[in-house]
Amino acid sequence: MKFWRKYHPDIDAADPRFKQVSLIYSVLLIMTAYFAIIGTLNVTLFHAPEIAFFDYLGLILALLILRYVSQGGNFRIASWAVIISIATILLAFVHLAEGRNYSLMWVTILPPFAFFLLGRRDGSWVSAIILGYCSWYLYQLINQQVTANLGLGALFNFIEVATAQVFLFRFYENSRQEAYDQLQKTAITDPLTKVFNRLHLDNTLNAVIAQANRFNQPVSVLLLDVDHFKAVNDKYGHFVGDKVLIKLCDVLRETIRETDSVGRWGGEEFLIICPNTNQQQAIQLGQRIIENVRAEAIENDIHITVSIGSATYMNDGEDTIDQLLLSADQNLYRAKHAGRNQVLGTP
Template sequence: MKFWRKYHPDIDAADPRYKQVSLIYSILLIMIAYFGIIGTLNITLFDAPEIAFFDYLGLTLAVSILWFVNKGGNFKVASWAVIIAIATILLAFVHLAEGRNYSLMWVTILPPFAFFLLGRRDGSWVSAIILGYCSWYMYQLINQQVTANLSLGALFNFIEVATAQVFLFRFYENSRQEAYDQLQKTAITDPLTKVFNRLHLDNTLSAVISQANRANQPVSVLLLDVDHFKDVNDKYGHLIGDKVLIKLCDVLRDTIRETDSLGRWGGEEFLVICPNTNQQQAMQLGQRIIENVRAEAIENNIHITVSIGTATYTNNGTDTIDQLLLSADENLYRAKHGGRDQVLGMP
């Protein structure tokens, strides 16, 4: 287990922040070790106190940012602080060395950190500004003939490398983000119906309930089941049965509100999570679903009906998620055994 997990127990490998936080901690630990060791060497061996000052400044900044994230600080702020600290120290070294001793080469480590921590857009303009400034500074040194180590050829080489870095890392970050987005979508989506899967519904319901507790608002769920779905499969085949479920989800998406979440609970059962919705509103939504499904021809003029059980979480001190789902399931059972094609709530 990564040591930082004890400071952020809510962030696991499935969290989008996981990689960013891992990188922040890795960079900070490297900065602390590097600046601490090099700063000491610059004082004891190389007699370079002016460089050591910036080494210890980098060490101080890294320790401060580490303390900030350990205390639960905003990761976006921490990411910007890391990039600003690295850029500040690198530019200070470039100016102290006046382009000598390959100081400009060190600036090329900034783009990967900027893209990985800040993302495509911010990483692009931050890298472009820093590298552009270094190109301008290098040009000034050449004009002033500060050092014989620099030439127009060296300047053009630096600009070429800097430009290639920005475009390559931007392309890489685009590809990585697209792959991650697709993976995230696949991980939370039912492959047949393209609605949310059971795992995502569980996580969404927990988040909605937490928000409802803070805002003291009700949350309702609608658990619905396709009536006589086995007969549809037996009569028309499983391929038609799959099309029935797909078309049903289309009807459900068109009926529920934008704030509601729809997912496949299992088999031919589906769950709708309705934030800030009381029992009466849930029953009204359930009735609209009943009517819309009943009126829609699904496949080859096949008509189906659904039964729905509703339940409402009211944050009364005794309600739990398990009780909420159990109540919805019991009401669905009553709707099925009471004639189907109906919505039932609290008895």
């Protein structure tokens, strides 16, 4: 278990902030250890108290930021504080060393931290500004002949490395973000129908109900089942049956509102979550779905019908999510027993 969990018990692996928080704490711990060790070495071994001063300043800043985030501080602000602290210490070191002792080489550690903590856009321009400034500073040193062992070759080498780093880490961050987005999409999507899966529906319903409790709004759900789906599979085969479900989901996505969520509940059952929707509005949506599904040819002129059970959460202190889903399920079976191809809500 990560030690920072005790400071942020509400952030688990499913939370979008998890990676960011983990990275912030890792960077801060590295900064703390690095500045403490290097500062001590500069005092005791290299007899460079002026450089050690900035090392210990970095240590203090790292500890202050660590305290800030552990007490619930804004992670975005903490990320910027980390980058500004690192940049300040590195630039101070460059100026103190006047480009000697490979001081400019240390600036190249900034881009990975900037990209990882600030993201692609902010990481790009922050890295470009800092590395551009260092290139200009090195050029000034060469012109003024402050440092004898530096020449245009060193300047060009630094610019090449700096440019390569910016593009490399930007490419890496793009690739990582695309992979993360794809993985996240796969984790919440039903592989056949491409609508949300059961896990995401559970999380969405919990979030919608929580919001409804805060703002005293109704929430409705529609539980939908394909009528006589087994007969479709038996007559046309499971391959056609899959096409029926895929086409059905296309119709559902086109019919529901932007604020609604639809997902596969299981088999040929689908759940639609409707925030800020009362029972009458949910019934009307269910009727539109039935009409659109009935009118749409699915595969080889195959037409299907659906039965829908509707239920509404009223935030009256008695309803629960389980009761809401149970009511929708009971209404679905009432609709089937009443002849199918209809939507029924709680009487």
